[in-house]
Amino acid sequence: MEKVKKEKLNDELEKTNLTLIQYSKKIEELTITKERTRIAQELHDSMGHSLVALSMNLEYAENIATINPEKAKIAMHDCYSISKDCMKNLRGAVSILKENSTLSLRKDINQIFLKFKQTDRYEFNLDFDENVEKVSSGIKTCIYKTLREAITNGIKHGNATSFNIHIGKSSNSIIFKIENNGVGCKKIIRSNGIIGMEERVHLLNGEIIFKSEDLVGFTIEGKIPENIL
Incomplete structure (x- = not known):
């Protein structure tokens, strides 16, 4: 047995x-x-x-x-x-x-703008809250990459020439809004760029939405909690 x-x-x-x-x-x-x-x-x-x-x-x-x-x-x-x-x-x-270690978010964002400075064709308006510099490197890296992709997509797919960018703090969250004057769309197609933005923000328990009205302009809005568990 x-x-x-x-x-x-x-x-x-x-x-x-x-x-x-x-x-x-x-x-x-x-x-x-x-x-x-x-x-x-x-x-x-x-x-x-x-x-x-x-x-x-x-x-x-x-x-x-x-x-x-x-x-x-x-x-x-x-x-x-x-x-x-x-x-x-x-x-x-x-x-x-x-992952990129973003020490100064404003400085890194200005470097993006400088790449298009000499063309005299693109306009970038940045409203930046300096308190955002105090948040974690992971959040700043996420915002930087999201903005970089938003500008790339806006120029490449929407022929945008003007970008209005707001990055600030609201309560215990970091908020950002990126608007451009490019060609809009009735239906937003989830390209690699959009999927990448979603994944990065969602990984930090954040929210991101994409809007385009009356076929003119494109807007990206997002919110990331400052304290990520």
């Missing part, structure tokens, strides 16, 4: 081990898939923004090359800086894929 008992226990242990191995493989596959998705999103967000800025500056330089060579030269210099930034983002995304 003891022998039969032991054999039965051994059989059960073998089955359990096989099940655990299968679970382990599934977890490994899911981890790899998740990491690939993260890499794709990081490349899409960082590279997409830089490439749109590069394209706009090159177009501007080409249009004024014969009219104002000096301005065209400055624009080409900006293109060189943006391409270097693009390569830096690519290396960062591929090698380590660590």
